[in-house]
Every structure is written in C-alpha cells, then in structure tokens.
Amino acid sequence: MRKNETVCTINAMSFFKSKLHNGIYGHMTGYFDVAIEALEKQVPKAPVSTGREIVCPTCRTLVGSSPYCRYCGQALDTVIYSEV
Numbered sequence: 001m002r003k004n005e006t007v008c009t010i011n012a013m014s015f016f017k018s019k020l021h022n023g024i025y026g027h028m029t030g031y032f033d034v035a036i037e038a039l040e041k042q043v044p045k046a047p048v049s050t051g052r053e054i055v056c057p058t059c060r061t062l063v064g065s066s067p068y069c070r071y072c073g074q075a076l077d078t079v080i081y082s083e084v
C-alpha cells in the first residue's frame, strides 16, 4: 500500500470509528484503534538523532539499516532523520 493510500485508509477508518462511537456497534471502536495504529506504523517516519544515536521516532530504540523498527514495526524513512 502506498503512503497516500495508507493515509486515506487511516482517515476513512477514523471517520467510520467516529460514527460507531454512540451507536449499537460502539463496542467495536477498539478494533478500529488497533487497525489504525497498525496502519500508522506503515507510514514511514524519519528516524530521530539524539546527537549520539539514531533512534525510532515511535519507541525511541536504536535503529539499524532496516526500513522497519525491529521493536515496534514503525516504517522508517531511511534517508532523512530529524534532530531532537
């Protein structure tokens, strides 16, 4: 799934989740939360430089050369990193 498709899917799921909130299916919002969280990790984020280390922007553990964080599964932009 491309980044734009993933973001659109996240937005759509958030919209439908908001419609479920007060309805008879309100108990299902947790399923949407899990799916949205998983999709959000598919959108690459820039690793963060702490000055001495490059860490995952989501869980703050050291990142290697993989395009995904080995601890939390966050997709990583392997070219750019942001400063803390």
Ligand SMILES: [Zn+2]
Residues within 6 Å of the ligand: 056, 057, 058, 059, 060, 061, 069, 070, 071, 072, 073, 074
């Ligand atoms: Zn992580």
